[in-house]
Amino acid sequence: MTNYNISKHSSFYTVGLSYLKADAEVRGMFSLDAAAKDALLQQAQSDGIEGLLLISTCNRTELHGFAQHPYQLIKLLCDHTNGNVEAFQKVAYIYKNNEAITHLFRVGTGLDSQILGDFEIISQIKQGFYHSKQYGLTNHFLERLCNAVIQASKRIKNETDISSGATSVAFASVQYILKNVPDISEKNILLFGTGKIGRNTCENLVKHTDNKHITLINRTRDKAEKIAGKFNLVVKDYGELQTEIRKTDVLVVATGAQSPTINKSxxxxxxxxxxxxxxxxxxxxxxxxxxxxxxxLHLDALSQMTDETLEKRRKHVPKAEEIIAEVQRDFTNWLETRKFAPVIKALKKKLKTMKDEELDFQSKKLGDFNAEQVDLVSNRIIHKITRHFANHLKHADIDSDESLQLIKEVFQLEEGLQ
Structure with a gap:
């Protein structure tokens, strides 16, 4: 496995958990709200982490970053959530280098989503990158990797039908309501909170039910009024929640609270x-x-209530995987080039020093020495030699680490080249 170190002792890791092994209760323990993300990134900055990307959605929480040991990242996550290491280890996955890169490609292209082909995650990756950038926790590696994942995601959207048909938790919610609540256009619907899935559900309800009895309540009334204006909803104050619940037939809860907001009382x-x-x-x-x-009904149950649309989508997975492999190969080639670029640069410098010394010697020895022409020819030869070395290092069948070490020894290049 290629080791993508950006400093002498660090590797690229993914640590996280998702809907595949962690139920809603456990995912809730490890979810990161906006304040927790800021605190985590601030601590990562203080700890000297060289690059970090956070993803926290209803389906997964993941940290992608550089560390000497994955426990550094696990500790960061546990320090800023309600989870602990013991609970994390029961459901977690840890990937290193190649595997971590492959995992991020699958996540970002919707192949690892709770609903296959759901591309919502790509906006989370973009936001996560810009958030990390504010704390100085991005680098060329992370930027290039995120851009490659975004590129693969766009190509899969454009070149396959993996996201065709309306399938999402919001869509599944509306389908369930339509099938199980008779005369829905006459019923009272209450949306509590302004979470994205809740807003999407609400928008779909407006579209599909012709319901004129949808009310929105949020702790912050201003935010509720902005959303209500878009969907033509009635807004009520947070203090009226209990009264409105008594009137309603369908309650959609989409708050960002860290503990239950709806209880028996x-x-x-x-x-x-x-x-x-x-x-x-x-x-x-x-x-x-x-x-x-x-x-x-919780969103995990709703995620399983999908129709034949998903079966159609699964047929496009092989093509999507081909696209990922192609984009990932380009990214890996870039990484390899980046890995040996300092050695090639040092080799070129060494050859030029040897050339300059020889030209200086010959110019003193020969009376009609044409320094300009010899310099031109020598530089072209140096360029061809270094290009041959570079092409050799790019070849898949060779051990590039061994070859780099040999080049350094033969040409007595500076120690400390990474």
Missing amino acids: LLYCRKPLLILDLSIPKNVANDVAELEGVKV
Whole structure:
């Protein structure tokens, strides 16, 4: 495996957990809100981490960065979430170098999403990169890698139908409501919170139900009014939440709170109530489902309620994987070039020094010596020699580390070249 060190002792790692092994409760323990992300990046900066990218969504939390040991990144995550190392180890994955790069490509292109072909994650990667940049935690490697993942994602969108058909948690939510709530256009719908999936669900409900009875409540009324204006919703104050819940038939919870905001004490149901919890961590307390007439569905359950659209999408996975392999190969070639560029540069410098010394000697020895012409020819020869070395190092069948060491020894190049 190629070792993509950017300093003498660090490697590139991915540490994280996702919906594949971690349920909503555990993912909630390790989720990072905006303040936690800032604090984590600040600590990473203080700890001397050379590059770090954070991804925290309802489906996964991941740290991609350089460290001497992956525990450095795991500790950062545990220090700034409600999780601990023991809980993390039960559900976590750790990838190094090539495997970490491959994993980020699969995540960023929707192949590792809870719903295949969901490209929402790419905007999270972009935001994560710019966020890290503010703390000086990006480098050429991370920038080039993120750009390569974005490029692969665009190509897969354009060259395959892996994201065709309406399939998302928001879409699944609306489909469930349409199938299970009779006369939905006449029912009262309450959206609590302004999370993205909740907003998308709301927008789809407006589109598909012709419902004029949708109310929005958010802790910050200003934010609620901006969203409500777009969808033509009624806005109520946070203090009216309990009253509005009593009136509603469908409650969509999409807050960003770190602990449940809907519990038994808020509910007094005289009629059936459907609650969709589209939050990570869960924002509806577990005991709410015990109430008579109340049905609670979390986004993990909704993610599994997909139709034949997903089967159609799976047919396009091989083509998507071909595109990823191609873009990743280009990225790996760039990395290899970057790895041996300092040695080639030092070799060129050494050859030029040898040339200058020889030209100086010959110019004193020969009366009709044409220094300009000899210099031109010598530089072309040096260029051809170094290009041959570079082409040799790029060849897949050779051990580039061994070849680099040999070049350094033969030409007595400076020690300390990385």
